Amino acid sequence: MSWRKRVRAFAPVIVACTAVLSAAQAHAFSLDDVTARAKTLADKPYTAPASNLTPEFARMQFGDYIKIQPRREAFEWNDQPTAFRLGFYHQGMQFSTPVKINEIVGNGPNAKIDEIKYDSRRFDFGDLKLERSATHNLGYAGFRVLYPINEPGKLDEIMSVLGASYFRVIGKGQVYGLSARGLAIDTGLPIAEEFPAFREFWIERPAAGDKHLVFYALLDSRRATGAYRFDLTPGEDSVLKVEARVFLREKVTKLGIAPLTSMFLFGPNQQRDPYNFRPALHDSNGLAIHAGNGEWIWRPLNNPRNLAISQFQVTNPRGFGLLQRGRDFAQYEDLKDRYDLRPSAWVEPQGDWGKGHIELVEIPSPDETNDNIGAFWTPDQLPPKGQPLKADYTIRWTMNERGIIERNLAWVKQTLRTAGEITQANLIRHFDGSTGLVVDFDGGPLASLPAGALTPQVSVSENATVIEQTLQPNPVTRGVRLNLRVMVKDPSKVVEMRAALVSGGKAVSETWSYQLPPFSVTRQ
Numbered sequence: 001m002s003w004r005k006r007v008r009a010f011a012p013v014i015v016a017c018t019a020v021l022s023a024a025q026a027h028a029f030s031l032d033d034v035t036a037r038a039k040t041l042a043d044k045p046y047t048a049p050a051s052n053l054t055p056e057f058a059r060m061q062f063g064d065y066i067k068i069q070p071r072r073e074a075f076e077w078n079d080q081p082t083a084f085r086l087g088f089y090h091q092g093m094q095f096s097t098p099v100k101i102n103e104i105v106g107n108g109p110n111a112k113i114d115e116i117k118y119d120s121r122r123f124d125f126g127d128l129k130l131e132r133s134a135t136h137n138l139g140y141a142g143f144r145v146l147y148p149i150n151e152p153g154k155l156d157e158i159m160s161v162l163g164a165s166y167f168r169v170i171g172k173g174q175v176y177g178l179s180a181r182g183l184a185i186d187t188g189l190p191i192a193e194e195f196p197a198f199r200e201f202w203i204e205r206p207a208a209g210d211k212h213l214v215f216y217a218l219l220d221s222r223r224a225t226g227a228y229r230f231d232l233t234p235g236e237d238s239v240l241k242v243e244a245r246v247f248l249r250e251k252v253t254k255l256g257i258a259p260l261t262s263m264f265l266f267g268p269n270q271q272r273d274p275y276n277f278r279p280a281l282h283d284s285n286g287l288a289i290h291a292g293n294g295e296w297i298w299r300p301l302n303n304p305r306n307l308a309i310s311q312f313q314v315t316n317p318r319g320f321g322l323l324q325r326g327r328d329f330a331q332y333e334d335l336k337d338r339y340d341l342r343p344s345a346w347v348e349p350q351g352d353w354g355k356g357h358i359e360l361v362e363i364p365s366p367d368e369t370n371d372n373i374g375a376f377w378t379p380d381q382l383p384p385k386g387q388p389l390k391a392d393y394t395i396r397w398t399m400n401e402r403g404i405i406e407r408n409l410a411w412v413k414q415t416l417r418t419a420g421e422i423t424q425a426n427l428i429r430h431f432d433g434s435t436g437l438v439v440d441f442d443g444g445p446l447a448s449l450p451a452g453a454l455t456p457q458v459s460v461s462e463n464a465t466v467i468e469q470t471l472q473p474n475p476v477t478r479g480v481r482l483n484l485r486v487m488v489k490d491p492s493k494v495v496e497m498r499a500a501l502v503s504g505g506k507a508v509s510e511t512w513s514y515q516l517p518p519f520s521v522t523r524q
Helices: 031-042
Strands: 085-090 100-105 112-115 140-151 154-162 166-169 179-181 197-204 213-220 224-233 238-248 255-262 264-266 286-290 296-300 308-315 319-323 344-349 355-362 373-379 389-398 411-423 429-442 455-460 464-474 479-488 495-503 511-516
Touching: 031 213, 031 224, 031 238, 085 154, 154 238, 238 255, 255 319, 255 344, 255 389, 286 355, 296 308, 296 411, 308 511, 319 373, 411 479, 411 511, 429 464, 429 495, 429 511, 455 464, 455 479, 464 495, 479 495, 479 511
Parallel strands: 100 197, 296 511
Antiparallel strands: 085 140, 100 112, 140 154, 154 166, 166 179, 179 255, 197 213, 213 224, 224 238, 238 389, 255 373, 286 296, 286 319, 308 355, 319 344, 344 389, 355 373, 411 429, 429 479, 455 495, 464 479, 495 511
């Protein structure tokens, strides 16, 4: 697997905690054990980790780092009847401090916990010219989970945990794309972002026949600690259940729960690179939200000229995610990176999360090597010191984006953007300085509604005026197409737009929420 697209997004992994759990537990290991450690850690001053890398590994470039691969014959659990296997990531580059990885064997009072010790013989170093002594005091930077998800008996990597609190998961037929994180602190602010990191892991050895894998993680950073339980079930859609308990050491300006991180460079809704053969280049092309009041919102992504922060006030969100809508290869034309096979990640909170907002962060990026999109939940109220913030949720990694949205609602299939035009008397097109937007709605009740039963509800912010608005059937998709032309008043300011389809006074589509970033409109 390739991590070339993620190297700039990862902060150094923090060194493993020195406290050791007893190998002979008096009770079954659980999230409560990790929560107690996180609380104890939060009551102590933060200790910044120190790198233990030798010069050879500290100076290593990414092209050399990815040459270090786990040996298949040295996978953990090769000698066990489980279908799961563990491989490990080696330290190197900015992964400068080791994480401690423990194995839990058995359950109940007889459970045994042992550290999985670092062994350089687990790795193939390729053609790297390294002195054997350079690895003597190093360790693991993270781990990967393997399971036969595509063909019986053939191992596939289905989860990767590497760098800070980042992890990625895929389902059947998918390739790695966007990432998730354990926690985000001060993302998108004009101050340095803090990257909490998983210090230590406890992984339960699955029994023969188990279809899921459970592991725990201890998180630490300057202003927060956390305890996490993960339950991974691979499948057509791989599902990760997360239980998080977060303690604050110090006050934070912004806390991001269930954060997702992705990449959007360009697509049909934004002018593309004229020197790139691809029609679109992104891991995700929109933020979907299922609000507590039942409204569904779709926000197409941008690669703005300047940092853009969008907030969606939601009480008790039912779901949100960064999605990759559009699965036709012709939409990407990329045989190497297969953006058509990259999954969407859909977060479903368990229980009520209260008042807060879902935040979208869009960062300017000149190329696809940077993760420039972030989305997360931010609660209005944070717990006092000593009390945990509890957040339980599932993340579904899927290519069935339509299956997320309620079937009785139409969804936004695509958003196209163009220079606004009018047709002159001589039938020659004339560009009049406006911006044209084409929104295709599909599915739900659209194919069965009689002609004229639909009405578009469109609104724009004060920095633009709608000068044309038409709705027409789309016989190709059996949906409808909304055509808009807007005149932007001040191109240096943002324009917010919303549109939905209404029939009989009731919304029959999700809400299209679109933003024209500043300086994204060129006057003709």
